[in-house]
Amino acid sequence: MLKLLAANGIDSEIQAHYRLIASVGDTVGMHTHDFYELFLILKGSVVHVINGKGQLLQENTLVFIRESDVHYYERTDDCDCQFINLSFQREVLDDLIAFLGEGFPSERLLGPSMPPAVLLSRTEKEYVRYRLDQLSLIPQEKKLIVRAEVRAILTDLFSRYIKAEADHMDLKGVPEWLRTLCNEAGKKEHFTQGTAALVGLSGKSHAYVCRMFRKYLAMSPTQYINELRMAYAENLLLNTDMEIVDISLEIGLDNVSYFYDLFKRRHNLMTPHVYRQFGNIRR
Structure with a gap:
């Protein structure tokens, strides 16, 4: 099985890589990796096969992919899919979890067999897109500035959306x-x-x-x-x-x-x- 490596696709100084994927045809087949990803579906829908299960993801869905996940994408019968992908190194997530502290439910993000997938409202989707698009406005030679912006964006998105989904995934013990x-x-x-x-x-x-x-x-x-x-x-x-x-x-x-x-x-x-x-x- 294909394993994607951070060393081959992520700048070590920026510690992240941002890209717009215009079609499911531009993605690779079944793979895993040694880094993490967030992706946001901008248009259309896609069958996301992850850890042996197929998910039909629609427009406005934000998904967090862990480094141990095995996944790939299949085009639906109705339409293609366009999405934004932000890949980032393990160190970035480690620092984020340390910064957010013990109240952040990291075990509920990394432990379950399926990763969190959040269906956003249209306004929330546009906000997330706006935040991610800021990365394309910074000259790539200013690597430390891009790196800082990546961490600011991830802190925002994880605390605002991913944490809420992790909390929702673990409500069984709530009185x-x-x-x-x-x-x-x-x-x-x-x-x-x-x-x-x-x-x-x-x-x-x-x-x-x-x-x-x-x-x-x-x-x-x-x-x-x-x-x-x-x-x-x-x-x-x-x-x-x-x-x-x-x-x-x-x-x-x-x-x-x-x-x-x-x-x-x-x-x-x-x-x-x-x-x-x-x-x-x-x-």
Whole structure:
């Protein structure tokens, strides 16, 4: 079986390689490798055969491939597929896991027989494409700058999308009360009221709720609520003409500066105003 080596295709200084694959016909057959990959399907669909199982992947799917995975691509009967591929060395992932710390579910990414595959919304797909496209704008001779940008992008995408999918893949041990609480928290009338409302819904102590969120979801109740708030704010920015200050109030934040801070942390320093402009341009 073919084994692709980082030494033959990845610049040792950049530690990553970015490319646009225009057709399934441009891919190799069954193979494994000694590096990791992220790929994003831009158009069409593809049968991804990995570790002996076939997956039908559609447009907007983001997939993480581990170095031990054995895979190849087959064209579907209906259409071809175009996707972006970012390959990166083992050291890059090791550093990323170390940076994100013990709360990052690395064992749930690397252990299961099947890797995580995340179906993104159209807006999320365009955001991921925008982030990856930044690599093509940096002169390749500026290798250390490209290397730094690769790590910034991977930190963003893993913490935003891949981690969430890993958490979703490992919900078997989550207590039923916590599942119910998370479902209730997703309702606007609850997440806009903040953490106090979440704890009140649980019927349990604040300290206990915090421990359980850390144990099962690897985040605090406040972080969970703010993720819901930001997701709702993104929808309002793209689909309404509401003023940003009104959106902040709508999601339960009367401190607009805090809203900006949360939003920029989630979107790699992109402000709500720029996010709205970017979303409108991509439509």
